Amino acid sequence: MSASLIIPTLVSPVVVSLFVPAIFTGLIVGLIGLMAIAYQKNDLSALILTDIVGIGMLILVAAVGTDLAEALILPGLVVELAEILAISEILMSREMKKKGKSAELIPLPLSMDMEVMTTAPTFLAIILIAYGAFLSGFTGGAVAGGGILVYVLSKRMRGVPADTWEGIAGVSGIAWCLWLVGFLLFFVFPQYWLLALFLAAFGIFIKVAFKAGLIGVIGREEFSKK
């Protein structure tokens, strides 16, 4: 059998023997999801239950258990999320057409007014951004972006000036260029690897942190509608 050719000997036989049970688990999860979809009558429940079938797909891909499979789970998850977003959007627009009403893309509670939202966000945002800068790279960018997001969503009640968003989006673009330049330096001049590493790390840090700018652009469009 050719199987012994492919699997390296250092993989324990327990792991190898888990493959077929994992395949069956994935298929059974999918079947359970299909049966549930067949029984129910509500459209929204059908959409949510379809996600169970998607989880069965993830089990099947994960059963392979190599690093290639790990790289393939991510596109699988993205496809799954994209499809569920598209279908839920269709469901929403259908219901809006039926009832004749419309809803916001991001329904934010505008009337919410709490004291903690005016006093705490600056402090929280500074701590999160400082910690993110200390971490640097993708993780730091996510932490600092969370800080900016807390600040923005809290201050949104008072109204954030529109020019700020344009500036943030511009800085994000420049930081992305830094990241690209850093990556290019790795290949062209490997002897300057430290410079390239720092360019890439802080470029992606600023880039990910200012992803919140996108939310600002969407929010501004929602404002201008009114």
Next chain:
Amino acid sequence: MDITILGQQLLGYIPLGDIVLYLAPLNLFMFASTLAFTTIIAISKTETQVEADFGTLKDKEVKVDQKEFKIRRFLAIVCGLATAGAMITGDLFNFILFVCLIGIVNIGIVAAVKQVDVLDAAFQYGLVAMIAVLPLFGGAAMILASAGTISLLEIVNIPTTFMMLFGSLLLFIGVAGETGVAPFYATKAEMFRTPGSPFLLIIHLSSLLVIVRVIEILLIINKPF
């Protein structure tokens, strides 16, 4: 057994790192025809439907407004490019991702229409497409597990095992569900009852070409001759 089936000749490779595209007359022909059709779609305008009422003279025009037209044209071009990519790729997983992209974009093309029954059909098609992700990815993962690679140029040289056969069966079910051919065509036929014809035709074209291509891929994997 060579990578070229059905008496084709291999014209060359395009090695891009891990991703190796191979050029054979069938693939090149389908690639070029998809690109040509996409170009025609990109420069064309939509049709206007007339809904006639029986027994009266109250004919009603159903038009597509400017904003919806732009979104649809963009999505139709994306669908055409994804189909062209699926025609020429030499990697099983890239093919699957292109097919999934076609499925999502097909939902998107009809998502902005005003007719409620068309939206209903699009919703049902979306559910089938989402369920079909399980056999699609599962089949490819099984082929990867049993062959050890997802490059079609390597799979040609590996003798077919039972798991590869089972995986390719699942793969075929998945592609059938994702592109909405029989036995899942009922909802897809309903989706065409909306104005905006040239953009809707790319849905047809993509599913036809993807079916031809998946048959070629299954012949390569299973080597029946």
